Amino acid sequence: MEASPRYLGDGSFLARRDPRVLILVPIAFVVAAAQVRDWRVMLVLVAIAFWYYAAARIPWRAVRGNWTFVLVFVSIMAGVNGIIAGAKSAGEIDTSATLFTIPLINVDVTGGSLSFAFNLFLRFLAIAATGFPLAFSIRPGDLAVAFARLGVPARFAYGIDLTFKFLPTTAASLRETIAAQRLRGYEPPPTRNPIRRIVQLRPLIIPVAMNSFIEAEDVVDALDLRGFGTQKRTWLRQLAFGPADIAVIVFFALLAIAASAASITGWMPPLWTP
Incomplete structure (x- = not known):
């Protein structure tokens, strides 16, 4: 995702x-x-x-x-x-x-x-x-195009675009993991202590990290299958x-x-x- x-x-x-x-x-x-x-x-x-x-x-x-x-x-x-x-x-x-x-x-x-x-x-x-x-x-679709139009190579422009998407993607994965663990009966006790709330995220570190690695590998495979980086890239969006x-x-x-x-x-x- x-x-x-x-x-x-x-x-x-x-x-x-x-x-x-x-x-x-x-x-x-x-x-x-x-x-x-x-x-x-x-x-x-x-x-x-x-x-x-x-x-x-x-x-x-x-x-x-x-x-x-x-x-x-x-x-x-x-x-x-x-x-x-x-x-x-x-x-x-x-x-x-x-x-x-x-x-x-x-x-x-x-x-x-x-x-x-x-x-x-x-x-x-x-x-x-x-x-x-x-x-x-x-607009999310304009970020890579904007950097490319400023002279940034396509690899770096698209890398910047993926970097901006990393945090919301990880946050969405975290929410999905929390919902899945709640369905399996894991419900951490409510607390207002920020340190304790961070400690309660320990059971989520491994599944969220694994999902991030898997999604990153899927993106790399998708780019390789489309020949990304083999030739000069053209952009449909005109600025x-x-x-x-x-x-x-x-x-x-x-x-x-x-x-x-x-x-x-x-x-x-x-x-x-x-």
Whole structure:
């Protein structure tokens, strides 16, 4: 069984765009955001990122769990890299006084490290906002075509497409395995403890892993039987940039160029501490 990624936001502005736009925009935005060190400037990029995300009209209920995971992950990454590792470890100049010391690990927390951590949090959050339309607003059948039209070899383009389908396929296999084991009388006790819930998945690891290997082998056999990779592949789906597509790409490309130019010439504001 092969499951497709969830396609959300059908009919939105971004869903009507050429799928290459939704691939190129996050790349350009990462280039711009990676060079911003002042969180006041980063707030501007966050506003742009969520303006772009709003254009996808992705239903909140459908991605609430995804955003919860992103917020937790981003908070941990920003805390570890910003507060614990500190701004100086990233080459930033931090002359602010120590506010307090984290017990047990004996790490001094300064105003600079807090500003650096907040900037990292905003950066990761903005990058996630531009990445969500890529994951949910491209039709599943257009993903491989879009990468191929960007010059990616057909093998890699189709491999990327299969990678996007791996998680929903594995999730569907997991649900089927749970239903099959319930029919056979296995019902784990309900719990709200996330660690215990993970431990309860132990009986599912082997059947789900075996199903994944079998399905992967079936896909490989199907591709070999059709001669995939022996000759240059042609794609039935035709893509063409429209005026709105070009406008969006140019806007984010100029944003990346402006950030790169400011960083090279020294105009990019350094780390700012209130």
